[in-house]
């Protein structure tokens with residue numbers, strides 16, 4: 001091989017490596033010296049955008065397409081925890097550790113965006129305790145007291161919905177009965193629940209199915225196997241029908257009680273048609289690590305098994321493949337002074353490290369799902385005027401809820417590769433988005449980029465106690 005080819009190969013390799021690893025030196029463009037000899041020199045410039053040297057800023061900016069996840073992240077993950085055995089005491093300890101940066105019994109808080117789920121009613125008559133000091137199942141956290149119209153945890157649940165610590169309704173309530181042929185769920189309770197949420201301005205977009213066959217308000221998997229016949233919530237001839245007002249209220253995403261051993265997926269969402277003809281987005285969660293000889297799932301969604309879920313191999317795999325992950329859990333499922341066991345804490349700390357290193361964006365379930373829709377179905381066009389590139393976001397062509405012009409929150413995090421971030425403008429239609437929401441990024445090894453800012457991190461400790469709420 002001629003010497004100059006070898007040298008070129010070395011230079012190209014060096015260029016690629018610096019782009020990937022964030023070396024902040026750059027190679028200036030060759031300039032003629034006083035004697036007309038072309039030479040190169042390396043100039044360290046700490047603040048210089050990486051990769052700037054490979055793009056010709058005198059040319060009209062080129063938009064190369066979308067980056068899958070907000071810069072600099074390689075993957076996106078949500079923790080999705082079911083409200084089973086939730087008490088306010090445990091809820092506060094879990095969220096102070098996962099969401100804040102304060103000192104907690106498990107060490108420094110992790111500062112992750114994690115939103116929980118809640119029940120509106122509690123009719124569970126199963127044996128056992130819901131918390132330490134022999135708290136009975138009747139002390140499980142719910143919006144109303146039992147199946148009455150009297151508030152129980154309503155005020156704290158309202159606060160946490162607005163603070164972003166709750167974004168998921170885990171069905172209308174914990175209706176699990178020892179005798180699974182019986183239920184205490186009624187359509188009237190569902191109506192009362194939706195009215196209360198509406199009046200309080202509590203907007204919930206995510207529904208996760210729950211519990212045993214007494215939980216007849218479930219609806220996600222009705223009709224797919226005889227086992228799911230108890231799920232009557234979307235069956236218009238059933239006394240337990242409620243999706244005629246629950247979906248119009250604002251539920252968009254439904255976890256339909258499907259187990260999955262997949263940790264990462266390219267997309268979490270799929271169109272789900274309900275028995276009454278309504279359409280929602282179904283979504284997947286990682287619930288199990290395999291199947292037993294009878295085909296039953298080997299669940300790893302208990303608090304004692306987070307170490308099986310949040311492993312270095314799983315996390316690095318979704319980074320490498322640029323995937324989403326929604327990890328199902330029952331973070332309040334334990335009955336101990338501190339709800340999270342040591343090995344679970346280790347897994348959560350591992351996740352936090354990937355987040356703080358800029359590898360995995362940890363986002364609450366509702367945000368991940370909304371981003372997933374936007375990332376998959378956004379329509380935009382690029383125009384060039386006066387030497388600038390304009391990215392016009394035209395619509396989200398949502399095949400389930402319809403084509404529409406997005407709000408700002410719906411396009412948060414969308415990131416576009418461009419040869420010149422400073423010369424690239426993002427607009428909704430023909431209207432520029434506020435400049436403080438536009439972020440410009442150096443090359444990530446592929447290209448530089450421009451993005452709509454993701455939600456700012458909020459590590460506020462929102463925990464409160466309430467008299468008579470356990």
Ligand SMILES: [Zn+2]
Pocket residue numbers: 082083084170209210211
């Ligand atoms: Zn549950």
